[in-house]
Amino acid sequence: MSVTLLLFASYADAFGTPSLSVELPEQATVADLLTAISGRSGAHVLPKAPLVAVNQRYAHPSTRIASGDEVALIPPVAGG
């Protein structure tokens, strides 16, 4: 399945785009997604365990991703 990964702030700058298209097997997890993008240009800025949101909620490495889910990579937050 093809998943669109949303990028923001410093991550969008590092990858040079506000979203990436990532090809994943069915039943893939957040951890699989992170492995899949580890070789992309810009991935060097990511911490060991970057925050990921699935459908606008923080997800765990074991969270499964389904086709059509809204998936986002969340840089360290700095609100306030």
Next chain:
Amino acid sequence: MTAVGRLTNEPIDASSLAVEAGSPSFGAILVFLGVVRDINDGRSVTAIDYSAYEAMAAILLGDIAREGAERHGPANVVIVHRLGELGLQEASVGIAVANAHRDDAYQLSRWCIDELKRRVPIWKREHYTDGTREWVDPTGAAVEASR
């Protein structure tokens, strides 16, 4: 009970937040404003631009308002975070809480801003007097410098 959180592109007005949070049964209204200051980590700041994963940030601001009102209630809570480019002394965040008494209001206000900083997907890029701009990473070193 009012427990709301939202994003805005407009200036934050403390008085209207206080009115929005107020209620005849609550004797304490506390308004917290976070504003842009001129020095951060020893660097001279001229402006900050704020951006967000807007859909998720709005959900979490509402979550925090509701959770705060449950923990330190009965209470009304209004949380507003501004996006876009802000100059010095402009408010980036406003939190109005209303409780029956002041002790709960102080605790609730503090809890809300701490949670906001911990979990809401909002980012800021500081502009410095030397013309450079950097994303602020509260977890450590600056992630990236540009221009």
